[in-house]
Amino acid sequence: MDIAKEKGYTVTIGLEIHAHLKTKTKMFSRSLNNPGETRPNWNISPIDLAHPGTLPTINRKAVEHMVRIGLAVGGDIANFTEFDRKNYFYPDIPKGYQISQYKYPIVSGGNIAGFALERIHLEEDTGTLKHFDGYSLVDYNRAGSPLMELVTKPVLHSSEDVVRFARELQLLLRYLGASDANIEKGQMRVEVNLSVSKTDEFGTKVEVKNIGSISAAGRATEYEIRRQIETLESGGTIVQETRGWNENEQKTISQRSKENAKDYRYFPEPDLPKLYLHEIFNLDEMREGLPELPWERRARYSQTLGLKDEDAEFFVVNRAYGDFFDTLLSQLEGKEVQSAVNYLTTDLPGIVRNEGEVSDPFTHLTPDAFAKLMKMKEDGTLNSSAVSRILLELVKQGGDPEEIANRLGLVQNSDPEALRTLVKGIIEQYPQQVADYRAGKEALMKFFVGMAMKETKGSANPKVVTELFEEELSK
Numbered sequence: 001m002d003i004a005k006e007k008g009y010t011v012t013i014g015l016e017i018h019a020h021l022k023t024k025t026k027m028f029s030r031s032l033n034n035p036g037e038t039r040p041n042w043n044i045s046p047i048d049l050a051h052p053g054t055l056p057t058i059n060r061k062a063v064e065h066m067v068r069i070g071l072a073v074g075g076d077i078a079n080f081t082e083f084d085r086k087n088y089f090y091p092d093i094p095k096g097y098q099i100s101q102y103k104y105p106i107v108s109g110g111n112i113a114g115f116a117l118e119r120i121h122l123e124e125d126t127g128t129l130k131h132f133d134g135y136s137l138v139d140y141n142r143a144g145s146p147l148m149e150l151v152t153k154p155v156l157h158s159s160e161d162v163v164r165f166a167r168e169l170q171l172l173l174r175y176l177g178a179s180d181a182n183i184e185k186g187q188m189r190v191e192v193n194l195s196v197s198k199t200d201e202f203g204t205k206v207e208v209k210n211i212g213s214i215s216a217a218g219r220a221t222e223y224e225i226r227r228q229i230e231t232l233e234s235g236g237t238i239v240q241e242t243r244g245w246n247e248n249e250q251k252t253i254s255q256r257s258k259e260n261a262k263d264y265r266y267f268p269e270p271d272l273p274k275l276y277l278h279e280i281f282n283l284d285e286m287r288e289g290l291p292e293l294p295w296e297r298r299a300r301y302s303q304t305l306g307l308k309d310e311d312a313e314f315f316v317v318n319r320a321y322g323d324f325f326d327t328l329l330s331q332l333e334g335k336e337v338q339s340a341v342n343y344l345t346t347d348l349p350g351i352v353r354n355e356g357e358v359s360d361p362f363t364h365l366t367p368d369a370f371a372k373l374m375k376m377k378e379d380g381t382l383n384s385s386a387v388s389r390i391l392l393e394l395v396k397q398g399g400d401p402e403e404i405a406n407r408l409g410l411v412q413n414s415d416p417e418a419l420r421t422l423v424k425g426i427i428e429q430y431p432q433q434v435a436d437y438r439a440g441k442e443a444l445m446k447f448f449v450g451m452a453m454k455e456t457k458g459s460a461n462p463k464v465v466t467e468l469f470e471e472e473l474s475k
Contacts, residue, residue, distance in 0.1 A: 003226055007233065009196045011225055012203070013156035014118075016191040017169060019148045019179045020125065021065045027124040027146040028056030028099065028272075035187060040130075040139040048144045050095035055271050058083075062146035064286075065178040066106045066122050067277060069148065071287045072172060073117060075110030079278040083122075083269040091138055092127035099124050100149075102266040106277065113168040113295075115161070116153040123147050148179070154193070154202070159221035166190050166214045171294040171317065183213050190217045195238070196228045203228070203238060208252050210244035220245040224252050297322065305329075307341060314345045321348070324362055324370075331371040339374045347388055351395050364398030365391075373401040380461050386410035414461040416468065419452070422460070423468040426451050437473055445469060 029047035084102040100123035107120035127143035173179040181188040195203035243252040301312035315322035437444040
C-alpha cells in the first residue's frame, strides 16, 4: 500500500552519495589507498595525522576521475575550483577539519537515470572508530582517502527511485574504473534526505545515514516515509535531524540534530593551490575517451539487438558476461544469437553457482569455442542436454566442442533413413498407443518421441524424430 498516495502526501527525496575513488595513494599524501588493509593504522603518514609542519599535495588521478564522472553524467566541469576546510571536531578527523569543497565544486549539474544532479565534489575521507567494551580506538588507514560526494536535486519521490539511482551510479563508477562502489565494504555510502508535505512547500527534511546496502536504502526510505506521515497524521511534528538506519530492527533511529553550512565555518584551504581544470585537462579528448556507459550499452542491447529487457540488464550489470557476448556477435547469426543469450544468462551463471571451484567462467571458455557450440546446437548436431554438458566441460577445462561431443558420444543423430527404422519399430511395438493417437489423442506424440530418445540414449534429433512419427502415423 502506498501510504503517501493514500493520505495525499508528496514525498521529496534528495540523495547524498559518497564513493571511494580508486587511486594508488591517498588524496593528499603518498600513503597507500588500500581499503582492504586489515592492520590498523598501517597506511598512514605524518600528513594523514596532521603533524605540525606537514603540507598536503593534490592527487591528480582523483581529480581526473572526477572530471570523467562529470563528463559521463553531462555535467559542467568547472574551470576554476578550489578546496575548502570544513571545520568540525571528531576523534576520527586528526586535523580537526576535513579538506572538502564548498563554493566551487568540480562538477555542477548533469543527470543519472533521468534524475537531475546538483553537484559532485571531491574531498578526503575520515578515519574509522572501532568500539569495544567501555572504550573506542581510532584506525586512520582510511583517513585521507579520496572521496567523491554526489548530491542530487530533490527530485526523487519513492524508494524505487532511490534504489534505481543508486544502482545506476554504482554501475557508472564501475564502468569508468573510478570506484568498485561496494556498499557492503564501505566503498559507497548512501544518505537519504527526505520530507513529506501536503502543500507545494517542502516539509521538514530528515537525513537518514548508516545504510549498508542499496536494498537497505530502499527499505530505510519506505520506513521513513511511513514514520513521517504517521507522525503528522497523529498531530505530531517532524524535527530536522539525522537518523540512522537500524538493519536489525528495520527502522530509523534519531542520532543528532542536523548541522548546516554555518556550523562548519567553511573557508578556502590555504595549503593547496587553486585549480584551473580546463587548462589542466583536454576535456574534448577525455569525453571522446569515455567507455560505453551503462545506459548506452542498455540501449544498444534493447533497441539495436532487440534483446529482452531482462537479458539486456543482465549483460549491463554483469559486465564480464556482456563483454564476452559482444565478442560473439561477429561469429553468430539468426537463432544462434538468442541461443547464446539464453546460455550466457541462465546456464553459465548456474554453473558458477553449482560448481564450487568455478569462480570465473571465462578462464578456459573462449568465444570461438562457445560460438561453435551454439552453431552445433542450431544446426541440429547437438540437443539441449548435450550442449549443457559440453558447456560445463568447456568452463572447467576448455577444449573444442566438436571433439568433446564425439568423445562423449553426444552427437545427435539426424539421419532420416536410420531414424525411420527406429520409428517404425516403436510403432509396431505399441499398437494400442498408435490406435489411440490415430483416434485423436495427439498428446501421445510426446510418448513416441520419448521412447525414441530412450532407445537412442538421447542421441536422436527430436525434431527429425517427430517429423518421422507424424509421417508414419498418418499412413
